[in-house]
Amino acid sequence: MQILEIWVASLLTLCVFTFLYRDNPLYRFAEHLFVGVSAGYLLAVQYQNVLRPNVIEKVAGGNLMPLIPAALGLMILGRLAKRTHGLSQWALAFYVGIYSGIAVPSYLQAQIFAQLADAVKPFGAGWAAINSALVLIGFLAVIAYFYFTAPQNRVHKAAARVGIWFLMVAFGASFGYTVMARVSLLIARVQFLLRDWMDFLAPA
Amino acid sequence: MAGVNGSFWQRLLGIDRRWIFVLIGLGTIIPLLRPINLPVAASPRVRAAYAAIEAVPEGSIILMSLDYEPDIMAELQPMSIAVLRHCFRRNLKPVILTLYPAGPGLIERALEVAGAAEGKQRNTDYVFLGYKSGNQAAILGLGDNIRGLFPRDFWGTSTDSLAIMQKVNAFADFPLLINLSGSAIADYYIRIASSRYHVPMVLGSTAVMATDYYPYLSSGQIQGLIGGMKGAAEYERLVGITGDARRGMDAQSLVHVIIVILVILGNVAAFATGALRGRTGGNS
Numbered sequence: 278m279q280i281l282e283i284w285v286a287s288l289l290t291l292c293v294f295t296f297l298y299r300d301n302p303l304y305r306f307a308e309h310l311f312v313g314v315s316a317g318y319l320l321a322v323q324y325q326n327v328l329r330p331n332v333i334e335k336v337a338g339g340n341l342m343p344l345i346p347a348a349l350g351l352m353i354l355g356r357l358a359k360r361t362h363g364l365s366q367w368a369l370a371f372y373v374g375i376y377s378g379i380a381v382p383s384y385l386q387a388q389i390f391a392q393l394a395d396a397v398k399p400f401g402a403g404w405a406a407i408n409s410a411l412v413l414i415g416f417l418a419v420i421a422y423f424y425f426t427a428p429q430n431r432v433h434k435a436a437a438r439v440g441i442w443f444l445m446v447a448f449g450a451s452f453g454y455t456v457m458a459r460v461s462l463l464i465a466r467v468q469f470l471l472r473d474w475m476d477f478l479a480p481a
Numbered sequence: 482m483a484g485v486n487g488s489f490w491q492r493l494l495g496i497d498r499r500w501i502f503v504l505i506g507l508g509t510i511i512p513l514l515r516p517i518n519l520p521v522a523a524s525p526r527v528r529a530a531y532a533a534i535e536a537v538p539e540g541s542i543i544l545m546s547l548d549y550e551p552d553i554m555a556e557l558q559p560m561s562i563a564v565l566r567h568c569f570r571r572n573l574k575p576v577i578l579t580l581y582p583a584g585p586g587l588i589e590r591a592l593e594v595a596g597a598a599e600g601k602q603r604n605t606d607y608v609f610l611g612y613k614s615g616n617q618a619a620i621l622g623l624g625d626n627i628r629g630l631f632p633r634d635f636w637g638t639s640t641d642s643l644a645i646m647q648k649v650n651a652f653a654d655f656p657l658l659i660n661l662s663g664s665a666i667a668d669y670y671i672r673i674a675s676s677r678y679h680v681p682m683v684l685g686s687t688a689v690m691a692t693d694y695y696p697y698l699s700s701g702q703i704q705g706l707i708g709g710m711k712g713a714a715e716y717e718r719l720v721g722i723t724g725d726a727r728r729g730m731d732a733q734s735l736v737h738v739i740i741v742i743l744v745i746l747g748n749v750a751a752f753a754t755g756a757l758r759g760r761t762g763g764n765s
Contacts, residue, residue: 383676
């Protein structure tokens with residue numbers, strides 16, 4: 278059974294790799310198969326892990342409370358018809374309200390206040406001081422770049438230019454990591470093909 | 482001479498991109514078949530992650546959320562195995578869960594590999610709770626009632642009956658949270674577990690996301706950061722094992738060299754042929 282799994286996975290991997298030459302039916306076959314299998318798998322998992330334990334089993338046990346969120350979920354499907362479109366808005370409003378209540382305070386606390394405190398914290402000794410200074414300068418310069426409310430004077434323009442340099446360095450670092458990530462995906466697939474399928478590499 | 486150079490650079494700029502794919506393919510395959518085992522040095526970020534796990538007292542129960550699917554398993558599966566093996570060696574007892582529907586199969590495999598290597602048994606040395614939908618809602622639930630959120634573990638055993646689970650039921654019961662994630666779930670854990678419940682947190686992420694989380698390391702909201710396959714290889718080195726991440730580092734290095742050379746050649750060719758003329762000065 279495992280041999281069959283490896284062969285199916287290997288052949289599908291090769292089907293996807295054929296796209297590097299050009300678009301072709303083998304690639305499209307693998308792509309469509311992936312979409313279909315993923316959709317079926319997700320549907321089954323959501324039924325088994327969400328609907329059945331959270332709604333069906335609880336309602337069958339006499340607890341009717343899960344019917345309220347279930348009804349809100351069904352109302353989302355109202356978008357499918359013009360006459361019932363309004364129902365989906367209520368469900369969405371409920372969802373947006375709950376999400377905002379949860380997300381806004383935690384976002385402010387974790388991603389605004391904590392980061393602000395870190396940007397202006399007292400400088401450490403030695404190289405740590407240079408690091409902290411760079412963080413502070415970068416923080417202020419990038420804020421200057423994204424400040425569009427008032428016309429820029431000479432100082433503001435110079436700060437914004439420094440902000441662009443910081444942004445470019447950040448984008449470069451991010452792009453470098455992205456290249457590394459994509460190469461990693463290729464390496465893992467080649468490892469799979471050479472080891473599990475072709476038996477050219479020592480077992481893991 | 483200039484004409485000859487010009488035609489060379491022009492031909493280089495017009496090269497069929499499939500030759501580059503062949504080059505990258507060879508740069509990946511050859512080092513895997515003939516490894517030279519380039520040294521892997523652990524970065525301060527990965528050492529900090531290692532130290533955070535070392536700092537947890539032996540025998541402690543820790544929480545692990547392994548949130549990834551097959552699309553990024555290349556980076557996070559070796560990381561999971563290395564981190565799990567480190568935890569097992571220190572006799573830590575991980576309570577593991579995933580917020581990704583396609584995650585359980587991969588995590589089960591990682592637990593089999595790490596458990597077999599370190600001689601650990603399920604339900605005695607670790608608990609795998611399986612998948613829970615809801616992302617932020619599920620993470621909020623972890624804050625006060627884990628057994629309510631997961632009445633049964635991945636294999637169908639009642640969590641109330643598991644000795645490990647009888648000692649923990651909320652974030653506050655764990656000395657450490659380890660999140661290996663390839664998505665915004667890491668942000669949710671930082672917002673809720675780290676910032677709200679103040680649970681010390683170690684993060685492992687894909688390389689694409691790694692730079693986004695440096696600020697959290699600087700602010701102390703996470704204790705350590707393992708980024709991508711390179712980070713996983715560094716962690717394997719610290720743990721003293723050779724997994725798929727370390728085996729892939731020769732290929733990673735060679736492909737990076739090829740890419741850097743191609744980028745330099747491409748830029749030289751663009752300048753030499755004047756291909757950039759008329760495209761500069763837009764935003765200067």
